[in-house]
Amino acid sequence: MVILGVDPGSVRTGYGVIEVRHREYRLIEAGVVRVPPKAELSERLSAIHRGVSAIITRVVPDLLAVEDVFHAVNARTALILGHVRGVVLLAGAQAGLAVMAYAPATVKNEVTGNGRADKAQVAFMVNRLLKLPVTRKAGDATDALAVALCHAHLAGPRAGLPS
Amino acid sequence: MVILGVDPGSVRTGYGVIEVRHREYRLIEAGVVRVPPKAELSERLSAIHRGVSAIITRVVPDLLAVEDVFHAVNARTALILGHVRGVVLLAGAQAGLAVMAYAPATVKNEVTGNGRADKAQVAFMVNRLLKLPVTRKAGDATDALAVALCHAHLAGPRAGLPS
Numbered sequence: 001m002v003i004l005g006v007d008p009g010s011v012r013t014g015y016g017v018i019e020v021r022h023r024e025y026r027l028i029e030a031g032v033v034r035v036p037p038k039a040e041l042s043e044r045l046s047a048i049h050r051g052v053s054a055i056i057t058r059v060v061p062d063l064l065a066v067e068d069v070f071h072a073v074n075a076r077t078a079l080i081l082g083h084v085r086g087v088v089l090l091a092g093a094q095a096g097l098a099v100m101a102y103a104p105a106t107v108k109n110e111v112t113g114n115g116r117a118d119k120a121q122v123a124f125m126v127n128r129l130l131k132l133p134v135t136r137k138a139g140d141a142t143d144a145l146a147v148a149l150c151h152a153h154l155a156g157p158r159a160g161l162p163s
Numbered sequence: 164m165v166i167l168g169v170d171p172g173s174v175r176t177g178y179g180v181i182e183v184r185h186r187e188y189r190l191i192e193a194g195v196v197r198v199p200p201k202a203e204l205s206e207r208l209s210a211i212h213r214g215v216s217a218i219i220t221r222v223v224p225d226l227l228a229v230e231d232v233f234h235a236v237n238a239r240t241a242l243i244l245g246h247v248r249g250v251v252l253l254a255g256a257q258a259g260l261a262v263m264a265y266a267p268a269t270v271k272n273e274v275t276g277n278g279r280a281d282k283a284q285v286a287f288m289v290n291r292l293l294k295l296p297v298t299r300k301a302g303d304a305t306d307a308l309a310v311a312l313c314h315a316h317l318a319g320p321r322a323g324l325p326s
Contacts, residue, residue: 042256049253075241079232082245086208087253089246093205
């Protein structure tokens with residue numbers, strides 16, 4: 001099973017693609033969807049939608065996993081984040097992907113065993129689970145990979161079936 | 164000039180299309196983009212995006228006008244509203260439309276002369292400006308028509324040019 005994790009952000013949208021087979025996780029690719037920072041909001045949304053759609057076309061995932069966000073610093077931040085998350089979910093739905101959302105605490109708990117883990121701890125465990133050098137620092141794709149791993153873990157044996 | 168106004172909502176997304184010619188306004192069509200209410204968020208977003216894209220294809224507007232939302236009751240509401248607004252702006256950007264956003268107080272002020280007008284007053288003036296029966300009550304499309312009229316007014320003589 002191939003899982004695409006996406007971490008929508010108002011400035012940078014991280015993504016990570018992992019393959020799960022026989023309970024083993026493998027990194028396929030990870031990075032950030034780049035957008036022209038000074039463009040109008042609608043143009044930035046268009047770039048994010050295009051970028052995520054291109055990743056889906058390239059890696060043909062079985063599922064899109066994103067963090068579920070109920071809390072935000074304030075309504076203004078939530079609104080902008082919502083715009084980005086909206087076009088990410090849309091890209092998944094348009095490709096016919098199942099979309100799963102997990103609360104941030106669930107993601108942290110499944111990846112590190114601690115629902116309140118900090119970013120460095122999440123990065124450490126993401127690296128371990130994907131057999132990357134554990135000294136790799138947290139980056140734009142860390143949270144995206146974490147949510148993909150969270151789904152892989154929670155989906156259980158089913159996620160290990162050949163897809 | 165043909166203006167598409169959209170009022171994104173978490174439950175109902177209203178829209179209104181007006182034509183502006185020689186400072187005269189005419190209603191082309193108005194209504195609500197229907198979505199399956201019990202569907203997953205990503206499916207609802209997909210339906211809204213499809214619906215708005217279909218309207219754009221049908222009426223070929225010159226511009227998309229939406230309300231600019233900086234305030235919301237709370238972060239949760241803002242987040243959901245942001246998702247919907249995001250896919251609406253995306254539909255406009257994908258069609259190559261200019262997208263204009265106006266603050267709610269600006270819309271009310273341009274339509275009624277009172278930035279704090281209530282919904283009934285906005286509906287009354289929308290009906291008058293579009294030469295509809297003034298007894299028509301406020302509906303799902305009222306705010307969408309109001310933001311389209313707001314743009315028509317502020318764009319000034321340019322909006323009256325044959326497009």
